Amino acid sequence: MTRDLDNAFGVRPLVLDGALGTVMEGRGVNTSGKSWTARGLVSHPDLIYRVHKDYLWEGADILTANTFRTNPRALKDTGLDAEALTKKAVRIARKARREKNPLIRVAGSIAPVEDCFSPELVPASDAALVEEHRVMARWLDEARVDIILIETMNTLREALCALAAAKAESEKYVWVSLVPKDGETMLDGTPLDYAVKRLAEGGAHLVALNCAPLTTIMDAMPVFSKAARRAMVWFGCYPNASEKLPDGTWDLYASSNKQIMEGCLAWMQEGAVMVGSCCGTTPSTTGRIRTKRDLFYLNMEHIDLGGDEDDRASMEDSELPF
Secondary structure (H helix, E strand, C coil): CCCHHHHHHCCCCEEECCCCHHHHHHCCCCCCCCCHHHHHHHHCHHHHHHHHHHHHHCCCCEEEECCCCCCCCCCCCCCCCHHHHHHHHHHHHHHHHHHHCCCCEEEEEECCCCCCCCHHHCCCCHHHHHHHHHHHHHHHHHCCCCEEEEEEECCHHHHHHHHHHHHHHCCCEEEEEECECCCCEECCCCEHHHHHHHHHHCCCCEEEEECCCHHHHHHHHHHHHHHHHHHCCEEEEECCCCEECCCCCEECCCCEHHHHHHHHHHHHHHCCCEECCCCCCCHHHHHHHHHHHHHHHCCCCCCCCCCCCCCECCCCCCCCCC
């Protein structure tokens, strides 16, 4: 395996794309149910392709194929072919990459086999977890992704099982991203610094935090970045746009593009080599992050790009002209 990403990281951080489900919902696609965006591969493949192109237009260096919910467990009893949809998702992303810039990387997503925010639902058998994740890793490798992105992991145990599975099935880069509960722990209570250490020992090429509020991602930055440097592993982040309100409910679009951009800048200043965004964000969010990344590369990150706190990463972004 070549080390082209290591070389790229030595030059400047890379920008990961943002949410797919948010944009699909904003453009009228029903993503309800356990299969979430996977049904869109049957009903709206052209829209998924256009969303990928939108993210490329806004400057994403890495596209994430729509495989978050194409695993066999998620599609059980739906009548959908998990392998066929997984490989179709990668083909769509690769086509968008090919028509824009062949140097763009395509990541294949591997998600928790159960609900992302419910650690108690993770299957008890490590052997079963490894086998389920090996299937997804094998399909992604056969579909020729550049990166296997194990993401939104809520327990260290499943993250390690998925990492072992991916390393067994592929020689591609394997990244692992965790959901933090607060500034020091994962959702299952595992200390973030211990999780980073174990993932680095398991051969993760990069570790990250994702799908948590920007405030939580920022609170976790000191512990996480220090642990990654100590373990000598690349690191990054891609927060979502949500924040929990005082009454216990959630505002899913609380963080503005400017706030997310500034958060990503802080992580880059701390040494992150990959930044992006997650649920509740859109291509316009990626555009802001990319612009700030370019200024950071030129040592001009102090320049104010304008915008205000009401510049939300809303679902109502207009579609870009492709």
